[in-house]
Amino acid sequence: MAQDDDIKNILNGEEIPFNPQHWEELKARLYSSTPSPFEEKAKDILGNSEVVMPAGAWDLFEQKMNNPSTPFEQTAKEKLESGSVAYNNEHWNAINERLNESATPFEKKAREILNSNEASFNANHWQQMDAMLIEESNNKGGFFTWKKMAAVAAVLFLSWATYAVINNTFENKTAEEKHSTEKNSSAINHSGDSNEGIKESEAVNAGAANKSTEKNSSTSAPNFITIEQENKNTIELAKSKRPKNKKKQHSKGAFVGEESFIADVKPSREENNLIEDNSILPAIAANHKNTKIHNDVLGSVENAAIAPDFSAQPFKYLTLPSSLPSSFLSNLWDNPAVAGLEKNVAVKVMYNTLWNDKLLRGMTDKQLMLDNPTNYYVSADAAVGNKNQFGVGAYYQRNDNNNWQSNNVNVSASCNKMLSKFTLLKLGVGATYCDNSVNTGNISFWEKSTTGGLLSTEDAAIENPERYMNYNAGAWLAHPLYFAGVSLNNLAQNTFTKHPELEITSNVTGGVNIPLSKKTTATIYAQRQKNIVAVWTAGAVMSFSNKVFAGLSVENSNYAAVNFGMNIADRLRIHLNGGMLAKEESLYLGTEKEGFVQGGIRYLITNNKKQNSY
C-alpha cells in the first residue's frame, strides 16, 4: 500500500511543463475550417442518414393545423388572426432614426452633402420633354389626331381623284372631236415661209392652205390654228389652254391628229415663245412628211435658246430631313427657302437619264432623231448662324443632249422663323445664271416639234447662246406632322430681242406625315407645278426608322414613278428613282413610251444628330 501511495505521490507531484507549440496546435484545430477525421466521420454519418416519415404523418399534421382540436384553440386562432394594428407614424420615425443612427459618420455625411443640392431648372430640358411627349402621343395614335390626319389624307386623295377623272374626260372628249373633225376635213398645206411669225389674233397668210382644214381645227386643243372662214386664208391662233396631261417634266411630246402635233408643254420661256410666236407649228404640222421642207424650216435656225426641261427634280429624293421622313421635295432647285433645312452641311450628287421610245406613224426613228438626254447635278447647302437661323445653298446643273446643252448655276439663301415650338417658317431667295446653247444643224425633228420656242428665236438667239439671270423666291413651312411650300420662279422677267418675257411660274406643295408606329411613317403629298399649264403630282412614301424609304407617285394620272432610298452609312444616303409613261397616243400616231432612271447620293459633311433637321 505504502508503495502504491509513493507512486501516486510521485505521479501527482510531477507537472509537465507548458509547451506553447501544443497550444498553437490546439488553437489551429479549434479555428481551423478543416474538419478533424472525427468530425468528418460524424458529418458523414449524420449527413447521410435519413429518418423515414411514418405513413399518414403529414395528413395528421395538416388536419391538426386546419382543425384545432378544441374550441378554445379554434377561438384563440380566430381572434389572433383577425387582429390588426393601426399604422403608427411614430414607430416609423423611431425605426428611421435607428436606421440613421446605424449609418456610419461617413455615410451620414455623404448623404447630407448629396441631398443638399438641387439642380436648377433648365427650360431647354422642358422643351425636349415637350417634344418627347408630343412624339409619344403621336405614336399612341390618339383618335383625334388620327381623325385629323385621315381627313387631310382623304381631302388630298379626293382632290387628286377628281382631277384625274376630269382630266380623263377631257382627253376622251378631245379624241372624239379630233376624230369627227378629221372625217370632214383635209390637211392644210403650209408651204409658205414658216419663219414668218404668226402673232396672236393676227391674220396670217397660210400659204396654200386648203379651204377645208384637217385636224388643226381641233377646237379644244391648244395652240391650234382654226379656220375662221372657209375661203379666207386666215388662221387664228387659239390661245386656249393646253391639254392638262402635258407635263412639265420629261419633255413628252403629244401628237394631235395625223398630220400635226403640238409642242410639248414647256416651262418658262419656250412655252411663252410657243404661244407668242408659234407660226412655225402649223407649218411643221402640215408638212412633217416633207423632208425637204423640214430641212428648210429647221435649217434656217442656227442657234436658239433651249432649256430642255426633261429633268426630274434632282433634289426631290435627296434631301430628307427627319421631320419629313418621306423622300419628298426639299427641292432647292425649285424652292430656295429649303436651303439649310437639314441643319447640316449636305452635298448631293445626282445623275438622271431619260429614255424615249416614241413611235410616230409615218416617220422613222432616224427622222425623229430621238435622243436620250442626261442630267447632272451637284449641290451643297448648309445652315449658318449661331442658332442656325439662316441657310445657304448652291447648285450646278447640266443638261446634255446630242444637240444642245444647258448649264445653270444657282445660289440661294434662306432665313428661319419659329412660329411655335414645332412650326418653322423659312423664307428664301435665289438667283440662277443660265447658259443655254444648241447645235441647230443636228437638231432633231422631235426636238423641233417639242420646243416650239426654238423656232421663233430668230436673229437674237442666233447671234449668241442664251445667257440670262433668273430669280426666284419661296417659303417653306415645316412641322413634324405636315409641311407646305410655295415658290415663284422667273421673278425678274427677262426680255430678249424679239422674245417674249419669261413668265412667272409657281410651285406649290404640301403633305402630311402620318406616324404609323414608332419606326414607320407614311407621308402623303401633293404638288402643283404651274408653268402655262398645271402639272399635278400626288404620291405616298413609307419610311422605316428614317433609314429606308419607298414610295410611289403619279403625275397627272398618267406618269407613274417609284422611288427608293436608303441610308447605307451614317452620313451617306443613296436614292434610286424610276418612272415610266406608256400610253396609246391615238389611232393615227401610235404609242408613246418614256421613262427615266435617276440615281443620287447625299452625304452629310457635318452630322449634328441632336439638331439634324426641322
Add this chain to the structure above:
Amino acid sequence: MGIVLDNAIIIRGCIDGDRRSQQRLYEAYYGKMMAVCRRYAKDNDEALDIFQEAFIKVFNNIHKYGDKGSFEGWIRRIMVNTAIDFIRRAKAGAQTVELTDRHTDTMGSHDDEDEGDSILGNVSYDELLKCVQNLSPAYKQVFNLYVVDGYQHQEIAEMLNISVGTSKSNLAKAKMNLRKFLSEKMAVANSR
C-alpha cells in the same frame, strides 16, 4: 422651388394630359429629381436622358399613383428604378462584380466611424457628386441606394438581382473608392 404645388389639381391635370399641368409638375420636381439622376449617371448628359425617360414614365403612369403615400417618394422611386434600368441596359456586365468581389466583404469594414467629417468635411456637393459619378456602375448603384436613398441590403439585392453579400461588398468597395478619390482630391488641393 418657388412653386406652390397643389398636387391634387396638378396630378389631375396630368392624368388628363394637360400640358400646362405636366410642365408645372416637371418644373416642381426638376431640381430634386435631376439631382437623384445625377447621382446614378456617369455625367450630366446621361442624367438628363434618365430624367427625361423617367418623367415620361411618370406622365404615362400618373393615373396609377392613386394618392397613396408620398407623391415625391413615388416619383423618386420611378427615377431610381429608371436609373437602374438605364445602367443595366447601358452596361449589362455591371453585376459581374458579384463574382469577382465576393471575397471582399470585409474590406470596407475599415472603419469609417471617425472619417465622416475628416474626409468629407470640406467637400462640396459638386466634388462629391463627381466622385460618386466616377464609381463603377455596380458600386455607384449600391452606394446610392443604401447611403442616400435609404434602401436596405435585402431590398438592394432584390432590385439589382444580386446577393446581400454582394450588396454589402459593393458598398464597402464603393466607400473605399470614394475615400481614395477624395483623398487624392485633398492631396491635390493641399499641394497647391
